[in-house]
Amino acid sequence: MSFTAIALAACSQSPKGEAPWIVDRFDDIKVIRYEVPGFDELPLEEKELVYYLAEAAKCGRDIFFDQNCAVNLPVRRTLETIYENYAGDRTTPEWKALEKYLKKVWFANGIHHHYSNDKFVPEFTEQYFLDVCESIPVERFGELNNMIGTVCVAIFNPEMYKTRLNQKAGDDLLWTSSGNYYRNVRQAEAEKFYADMADADAGNPEPVSYGLNSQLVKEEKTDRIYERVWKVGGMYSPAIEKIVYWLEKAQSVAKEPQKSNIAALVSYYKTGDLKEFDRYNIGWVKDTVSNVDFINGFIEDYGDPLGRKAAWEGNVNFMDKEACHRTEVISDNAQWFEDHSPVDEAYRKPVVKGVSAKVITVAMLGGDCYPSTPIGINLPNADWIRKEYGSKSVTIDNITYAYDMAAHGNGFNEEFVLRAEDRERMDKYGKLADDLHTDLHECLGHGSGQLAPGVKGGELKSYSSTLEETRADLFGLYYLGDPKLVELGLVPSFDVAKAGYAKYILNGMMTQLARVELGKNVEESHMRNRKLIAEWCYERGKADNVIEMVRENGKTYAVVNDFEKLRQLFGEMLREVQRIKSEGDYEAGRKLVEQYAVVVDPVLHKEVRDRYYALNIEPYGGFVNPEFELVEKDGKVVDVKISYPANYVEQMLGYSKNYSFLPNVN
Known part of the structure; x- marks a missing residue:
C-alpha cells in the first residue's frame, strides 16, 4: 500500500508562516x-x-502499544509511574538514561525501535531500576506492583522479545517475532488457518481481508486455534x-x-x-x-x-x-x-x-x-x-x-x-x-x-x-x-x-x-x-x-x-x-x-x-500534535481553538493520563 517514508536528506523552501521547530x-x-x-x-x-x-x-x-508487544503497556506505565513520582536525584547518568529510554518507548509505541524493530538496550542497570522502584510508595504503582518482574524481563533480558518483527528467510516468523498479533501460534498453523478461510471463499469477486482485525490464538490445553476479534465486546x-x-x-x-x-x-x-x-x-x-x-x-x-x-x-x-x-x-x-x-x-x-x-x-x-x-x-x-x-x-x-x-x-x-x-x-x-x-x-x-x-x-x-x-x-x-x-x-x-x-x-x-x-x-x-x-x-x-x-x-x-x-x-x-x-x-x-x-x-x-x-x-x-479546545456558550459550540504545545514529555504523559483505556494485559 500505502505509506511513503521520509528520505534522510531534505531541501529548504520559502516560509509559509511561523516556522516549526x-x-x-x-x-x-x-x-x-x-x-x-x-x-x-x-x-x-x-x-x-x-x-x-x-x-x-x-x-x-493503547491498542497500538499492545499490538506491538504484549508487555508494552505495563512497561510504559511502570516507567511513567517512576517518572512522575521519583523523588531522588534526577541529574545522575542513570536517571538520564532511564528518562531517554522512556522517551524512546513513547516514540516507538513500545520497547522495539520503530524502524529497525530491534529491542532497545537500556543504558541503566536492572539494580538501579529496582532501587528507583523501591523508593516510590507502593500504592503509586497499583496493579503494576505484581508486574515489576515481567517489566524487568522485558527491559533487561536480551533473549526475550528480541525483535518486534522478524523477516529472516527460513525462520518461523511468528515464533521469532514479538508482535502481539499471534499468541502461541506457529507460522505454518496460521498460514493454514487463513488458507482454509480463503479456500472457502474461493471465487468470491469481493474477497474478505481475513485476519485483518483480530489476534490469532492457540489454546495450550486443547490446541484449538481461534480469533479474538478487535471490536466492541x-x-x-x-x-x-x-x-x-x-x-x-x-x-x-x-x-x-x-x-x-x-x-x-x-x-x-x-x-x-x-x-x-x-x-x-x-x-x-x-x-x-x-x-x-x-x-x-x-x-x-x-x-x-x-x-x-x-x-x-x-x-x-x-x-x-x-x-x-x-x-x-x-x-x-x-x-x-x-x-x-x-x-x-x-x-x-x-x-x-x-x-x-x-x-x-x-x-x-x-x-x-x-x-x-x-x-x-x-x-x-x-x-x-x-x-x-x-x-x-x-x-x-x-x-x-x-x-x-x-x-x-x-x-x-x-x-x-x-x-x-x-x-x-x-x-x-x-x-x-x-x-x-x-x-x-x-x-x-x-x-x-x-x-x-x-x-x-x-x-x-x-x-x-x-x-x-x-x-x-x-x-x-x-x-x-x-x-x-x-x-x-x-x-x-x-x-x-x-x-x-x-x-x-x-x-x-x-x-x-x-x-x-x-x-x-x-x-x-x-x-x-x-x-x-x-x-x-x-x-x-x-x-x-x-x-x-x-x-x-x-x-x-x-x-x-x-x-x-x-x-x-x-x-x-x-x-x-x-x-x-x-x-x-x-x-x-x-x-x-x-x-x-x-x-x-x-x-x-x-x-x-x-x-x-x-x-x-x-x-x-x-x-507533537496540536491541541484543540471546544469553546461553548449557552450549551452550544461557538468555536474551536487550536494551540501548539512544544513539550514532548507533557504531551505523552497527558495522552497516557487521558486516553489510556486498556488493562495492562489484553
Whole structure:
C-alpha cells in the first residue's frame, strides 16, 4: 500500500508562516512541532468535526502499544509511574538514561525501535531500576506492583522479545517475532488457518481481508486455534468503545456522504464484520467532496510477518486547496500513465477507475501515524476495491514542510553529495521532486496494475510489503522523468528528475544506512524497497557506468552518471516487479529481496554512520500534535481553538493520563 517514508536528506523552501521547530532531541530522534495552517478559516461545523475526529484518533493509542508487544503497556506505565513520582536525584547518568529510554518507548509505541524493530538496550542497570522502584510508595504503582518482574524481563533480558518483527528467510516468523498479533501460534498453523478461510471463499469477486482485525490464538490445553476479534465486546473493547463514542459525535455534525461513511465505520467497530469495513472503504473512496477527511481503524499490515494483521491508526486532515492543482492534474491523466506504463499489457488496468488525489493539511496523528508519520497515504488496500472503485491518495504538505524546516542547513548535502551540479539541482528542485514522486507513488503507483486471473493477492507473504512499496516507488521514479510531466506543466525540465534520481540512489545505497545499527541487516520494508531498487540498478547498469561508487578524499559517494539510462532501468525493473505481483511469483520475489535488499556492506555501513552522526543530526523525526479546545456558550459550540504545545514529555504523559483505556494485559 500505502505509506511513503521520509528520505534522510531534505531541501529548504520559502516560509509559509511561523516556522516549526525541534522541541526535543534524544538518541537518534528529533521531535518537531507542526502547524495546521488554514484551520482558523474553516467553517464552524468543520472545526467541530475536526475536534471530534481528533479525539477518536487519540483513543486508540493503547491498542497500538499492545499490538506491538504484549508487555508494552505495563512497561510504559511502570516507567511513567517512576517518572512522575521519583523523588531522588534526577541529574545522575542513570536517571538520564532511564528518562531517554522512556522517551524512546513513547516514540516507538513500545520497547522495539520503530524502524529497525530491534529491542532497545537500556543504558541503566536492572539494580538501579529496582532501587528507583523501591523508593516510590507502593500504592503509586497499583496493579503494576505484581508486574515489576515481567517489566524487568522485558527491559533487561536480551533473549526475550528480541525483535518486534522478524523477516529472516527460513525462520518461523511468528515464533521469532514479538508482535502481539499471534499468541502461541506457529507460522505454518496460521498460514493454514487463513488458507482454509480463503479456500472457502474461493471465487468470491469481493474477497474478505481475513485476519485483518483480530489476534490469532492457540489454546495450550486443547490446541484449538481461534480469533479474538478487535471490536466492541471483543478484544480492545474499552478503547474501541471510546473511539466509537467520538465517531458518533462526529457523525452528528458531518454531512452526507461522510455521515453515512462514519455510520458504516461505527457498524464495523461494533460488529467486527470485515464486510462492513469494505462497505466503509467503498463509501470513503467514493467521497471526493468532503473537505475534512480522516483515517481511523486497523489499516496497515507492515507489522505482521504474514502481512494480514493490521495496526490501528488515526489521521485527521482537510484539503490544502491551493496545493491540490498538482495532484488533480495527475489524477485527471491516470489512464494515460497506466496505458504508457512499461509493464506487460496483460497486467495493466484497461480502465482506471476512481483515482483521486489531493494535498492535505493534517490536524491530528494517532496510533501507527504518531509520533512518526508517513508523508503520503494511498487507500484502501483491498485489490478488488481498488479495481472496481479506485483509490484515494494524499500528500501531507504541512508535515513535509515541517520536516524540511527541521532539516534546513544541517550540512547533509555538503557531506554526502559529491558533485556541485547535483547539489544545485537538489537545492532548486529537490522539494518539487520529492512531492511529485510522493504524488505519483501514492496516487498512481499503488493503484496501478492488476492481478492475473486466479491470483488472490497474498501469495508473496512476508515479501509482500517490500515488493509493493518497490512497485509504487518504481512507478513514481519512472514517470518523474517522463516528458509528459513537462507537457502537463508539472515540471520545467528533466532536471527535476535528475535531482530526485540522484537523491534516491544516494539514499538507497548509502545514507539510509545511518538508521541501521552496526552489524544489522536491513529489515524495515520501505528501507528494503529503496535498497532493492538502488542496488539492482547499480548492478544492471555497471556495463554503462550508470551509477558509480566514487572514492574521493577517503570518502565514498554514490553518483549517477547517466540519468536517462537510469530511467530505463527503473522501467525494466517495474516491469518485472509488476509481473511478480500479478502472477504471485513468490520465489522470484524472494530472490529479488534477499539478493539486493537485505545484506549490508559492513565497511560502507560504518563509514556512513560515522559521517552522518558527525553532522549532529538525527536520522528519525516525529511530531507533537496540536491541541484543540471546544469553546461553548449557552450549551452550544461557538468555536474551536487550536494551540501548539512544544513539550514532548507533557504531551505523552497527558495522552497516557487521558486516553489510556486498556488493562495492562489484553
